[in-house]
Amino acid sequence: MEDAGQKESVPVPKERSYFRDNPPPKTLESHTKLAKAFISYHVRSNRDVVMITSGGTTVPLENQTVRFIDNFSAGTRGATSAEYFLEAGYAVIFLHRQFSLLPYSRHYSHSTNCFLDFMTEGQNGEVEVNPEYQQKMLGVLRKYNAAKRENKLLMLPFTTITEYLWELREIATLMRPLGPKALFFLAAAVSDFFLPKDRISEHKIQSSDNKEPVTNGSSKSETSAGPPVGHGKQLKIDLDPVPKFLKMLVDGWAPEGMIVSFKLETDPSLLVFKAQQALEKYAHHLVIGNLLSTRKYEVVFVAPGEEEHWIRVPVHRRIKSVTAPRPDMKALKDEQTTEQEWFRG
Numbered sequence: 001m002e003d004a005g006q007k008e009s010v011p012v013p014k015e016r017s018y019f020r021d022n023p024p025p026k027t028l029e030s031h032t033k034l035a036k037a038f039i040s041y042h043v044r045s046n047r048d049v050v051m052i053t054s055g056g057t058t059v060p061l062e063n064q065t066v067r068f069i070d071n072f073s074a075g076t077r078g079a080t081s082a083e084y085f086l087e088a089g090y091a092v093i094f095l096h097r098q099f100s101l102l103p104y105s106r107h108y109s110h111s112t113n114c115f116l117d118f119m120t121e122g123q124n125g126e127v128e129v130n131p132e133y134q135q136k137m138l139g140v141l142r143k144y145n146a147a148k149r150e151n152k153l154l155m156l157p158f159t160t161i162t163e164y165l166w167e168l169r170e171i172a173t174l175m176r177p178l179g180p181k182a183l184f185f186l187a188a189a190v191s192d193f194f195l196p197k198d199r200i201s202e203h204k205i206q207s208s209d210n211k212e213p214v215t216n217g218s219s220k221s222e223t224s225a226g227p228p229v230g231h232g233k234q235l236k237i238d239l240d241p242v243p244k245f246l247k248m249l250v251d252g253w254a255p256e257g258m259i260v261s262f263k264l265e266t267d268p269s270l271l272v273f274k275a276q277q278a279l280e281k282y283a284h285h286l287v288i289g290n291l292l293s294t295r296k297y298e299v300v301f302v303a304p305g306e307e308e309h310w311i312r313v314p315v316h317r318r319i320k321s322v323t324a325p326r327p328d329m330k331a332l333k334d335e336q337t338t339e340q341e342w343f344r345g
């Protein structure tokens with residue numbers, strides 16, 4: 001009989017240990033409450049709900065974060081897609097990087113067009129919208145107010161990879177009662193590597209050349225992967241791979257949902273292959289591939305058992321949206337249009 005003390009410790013799958021070792025964000029409880037109410041409202045109204053993730057996740061290098069590794073994304077793809085999904089009748093949970101572009105306000109945000117440039121001072125000192133922008137701004141404002149009035153847009157922010165994974169898991173689980181009426185549109189630029197808790201410094205990593213490497217008190221020997229240290233020269237950081245959350249989403253968190261992920265590459269020769277590889281690995285419904293350099297002008301749709309399908313802006317096409325969460329993705333429509341909105345945002 002094996003003594004309990006000698007029991008072979010069963011390795012905890014990396015995915016589970018990640019959530020054990022990285023505590024949930026302080027905002028999780030309030031966000032979960034909002035998402036629960038939002039989802040049950042739309043289950044009752046029998047509406048399709050899409051969770052759109054948008055923006056880049058960060059990997060903090062210190063607990064009291066001064067430095068972090070960021071993933072590229074302004075949030076244009078996610079914010080623009082949210083507007084089109086709302087127009088197509090979906091309710092939208094917009095899980096986005098804090099301060100990245102948002103549906104509707106993206107047209108007048110600090111980074112694209114400063115909203116003050118659209119204002120003028122009226123005769124009695126009141127603030128007015130410049131007449132030349134009234135029409136377009138009125139259209140955006142009406143859509144935004146309708147989305148709020150009809151409770152069809154819930155916007156929840158994240159910053160770090162840990163916040164993103166906790167929120168994704170919790171909200172995906174809450175979306176289960178939607179069954180196939182749940183759609184996941186994963187446009188966020190997600191970190192592939194992170195700094196585990198036992199190797200992260202509590203305080204700002206020192207750049208000056210201290211006698212002793214700065215540690216957070218961990219007894220790691222010099223040879224093992226200790227915390228990032230500065231010796232006045234290079235900063236050596238030893239990162240671990242982030243658990244493959246797409247597998248958890250497909251297999252566990254959202255077994256009936258329809259899942260669309262984005263694949264971002266910079267090397268054209270890799271894009272379709274890596275998109276196909278992701279599909280084979282995770283068995284979800286669609287990978288939309290894009291290259292960093294041409295992401296505003298072309299995307300490639302890679303669906304199981306189908307030839308890849310390129311859509312390019314020069315022919316004035318935009319992806320209307322997924323009109324119904326159907327695994328075969330036949331519902332994807334690309335239509336002739338004069339707008340090039342979806343890509344260029």
Ligand SMILES: CC(C)(COP(=O)(O)O)[C@@H](O)C(=O)NCCC(=O)N[C@@H](CSSC[C@H](N)C(=O)O)C(=O)O
Pocket residue numbers: 055072073074075076077078186187188189190191192243244245246247261262263264265290292295
């Ligand atoms: C980020 C952009 C390019 C949009 O840009 P903005 O309009 O400026 O926001 C988006 O289109 C995109 O490719 N998003 C996905 C980027 C991404 O990180 N994709 C992951 C797949 S999702 S993360 C999946 C994880 N690695 C796993 O295997 O579980 C990847 O390429 O690897």
